[in-house]
Amino acid sequence: MKKLITITCCIIVSTFLFFGVTLSVHASEILFQTPTQTLGVGDEFAVTVVLTRPDAQVNAITGDITFDDTTLSVVRVLSANSIVTGWVEAPHVSGNAVVFSGIMPGGYTSVIDATTGKDLPGTIVTIIFRVEQAGVGTLQFTDVHLYGNDGLGTEIPAQSTALRIAFSTEGSGRTVASNDTITPETFTPTIMRDPNLYANKFVVVFATTDKQTGIDFYEVKEGDLEWTRAVSPYLLVDQKIKGIVKVKAVDLAGNYYISTAETPSTSSKSVFLIPLFALFVVCVLVYRAVVRYHKENSTS
Numbered sequence: 501m502k503k504l505i506t507i508t509c510c511i512i513v514s515t516f517l518f519f520g521v522t523l524s525v526h527a528s529e530i531l532f533q534t535p536t537q538t539l540g541v542g543d544e545f546a547v548t549v550v551l552t553r554p555d556a557q558v559n560a561i562t563g564d565i566t567f568d569d570t571t572l573s574v575v576r577v578l579s580a581n582s583i584v585t586g587w588v589e590a591p592h593v594s595g596n597a598v599v600f601s602g603i604m605p606g607g608y609t610s611v612i613d614a615t616t617g618k619d620l621p622g623t624i625v626t627i628i629f630r631v632e633q634a635g636v637g638t639l640q641f642t643d644v645h646l647y648g649n650d651g652l653g654t655e656i657p658a659q660s661t662a663l664r665i666a667f668s669t670e671g672s673g674r675t676v677a678s679n680d681t682i683t684p685e686t687f688t689p690t691i692m693r694d695p696n697l698y699a700n701k702f703v704v705v706f707a708t709t710d711k712q713t714g715i716d717f718y719e720v721k722e723g724d725l726e727w728t729r730a731v732s733p734y735l736l737v738d739q740k741i742k743g744i745v746k747v748k749a750v751d752l753a754g755n756y757y758i759s760t761a762e763t764p765s766t767s768s769k770s771v772f773l774i775p776l777f778a779l780f781v782v783c784v785l786v787y788r789a790v791v792r793y794h795k796e797n798s799t800s
Contacts, residue, residue, distance in 0.1 A: 528554035528656055530563075530644055531621065532663040540671030543631050544575055547639065547663070550621035551583065556648050556656055557607030561624065562589075562600070563644035569596040571637040571667060575628040575676070576752040579714050583608050583622035590714065591625045597642070598627055607649030628676045634669040638662060680753035684710040689747040689761035691736070702741060703733040704761050710751040719748040 533548040549565065551558070561584065567574070577591045577598055584602035591600040610619040631637070640662035648654045687708035693700050704720060720730040723743020736745065741763045750756040 528552060528556075528558070528646060528658050530624070530641060530658055530660045532639060532661075533621075534663065534665065537674075538668065539631055539665065539674070540668040541631050541634055542671035543667075543674040544628055544676045545631075545674070546626055546628050546676050548626045549624045551608075551624055551646075552621050553610040553619045554608075554646070554656060556650075557609050558646050558656060559604045559607045559649040560647035560653070561602060561604075561645070563624075564642045565598045565627070566596055566640055566642045567598070567629070568636075568638045571631065571633045571635045572629045572639075573632050574598065575630050576678070576716075577714060578626040578628070578752070580711050581623050582625060583611065584624060587709075590709075598625070600625055631667045631671060634667050637665050637667060639664075678753045680710075680751060680755060682711065683755045683757040684708050684715060684749040684751050686757060687747075687749065687759055689745065689759055691741065691745060691761050691763060697733060698735050702736045702739055704736060704745055704747065705733045706747045706749075706759075706761075707732055708749045708757070710749075710755075714752055716750050716752045719750070721746045721748070 529552040531550050531552065533550055535545050539545055551561075574593045577593065579587070579591050579600075582602075583604060584600075585604055587600070587602040589599065589601040591598055593599075608622060611622045612619060629637075641660040644658050644660060646656040646658045648656050685708045687706060689704050689706040691702055691704050693702045697703060706718060708715065718730050718732070719727040720734050721727045722736060722738050722741075722745050725737065725743075727748065730747075745761040745763065746758055747761065748756050748758045
């Protein structure tokens with residue numbers, strides 16, 4: 501059901517972002533790019549998922565990449581250099597699959613090499629794997645959809661090939677270093693409530709991006725309570741919101757950014773003071789009018 505909703509969102513967004521491009525439906529290729537060196541248990545390696553030059557502009561993509569979790573584990577998922585500029589569902593691990601869906605407003609055709617002027621495959625996502633066991637590891641696309649920039653969300657045929665890599669028992673200790681030293685993008689959490697969400701209880705809503713390794717997880721801290729792993733929207737434990745609510749975004753390299761949410765109690769007090777102040781002003785004006793009236797009558 502969740503996958504169906506995501507695909508539907510991509511189609512809707514794909515249709516909305518149409519800019520008048522005529523679509524011809526020819527198959528596009530989605531490929532795995534891998535290192536050529538020999539790999540063994542304990543080694544890390546990168547697999548880059550790329551889209552070859554399509555015959556039609558693409559502005560939405562959704563997919564599942566499954567892997568053999570007996571021989572492989574995912575270290576991190578990178579989306580910094582992706583041709584996808586807006587993630588509907590940011591790349592993440594779900595069971596033995598990397599799941600993603602996103603959009604390319606205006607349509608995507610190719611990446612041009614600035615030196616040679618030739619077309620290059622466009623990077624969708626890069627996955628860093630670790631070899632856990634000797635044998636043959638398999639990666640394959642189990643559910644990939646491309647949608648054209650035609651205003652109708654027309655699906656473009658996509659061809660893909662499974663990848664099989666043999667791993668030895670002896671690894672070289674190879675790792676894929678992360679050069680990410682930049683914190684996630686700044687963001688502002690919002691405390692709100694809605695009758696259709698958690699029985700109208702207070703939640704904090706948040707989201708941000710990281711341009712290098714990507715967001716790993718979020719944590720929420722309410723007042724003196726401990727930091728707690730969270731997903732948005734997060735149901736607040738303290739429904740009276742007595743303390744400051746903070747949200748921490750942590751990327752896959754361990755960098756983090758903390759932002760404080762404005763509590764609704766502050767804004768509620770402000771809203772309450774506005775009519776109170778207005779009432780005070782009215783009382784002062786009435787008082788002055790009464791005093792002036794008495795002065796005029798006593799003079800006459």
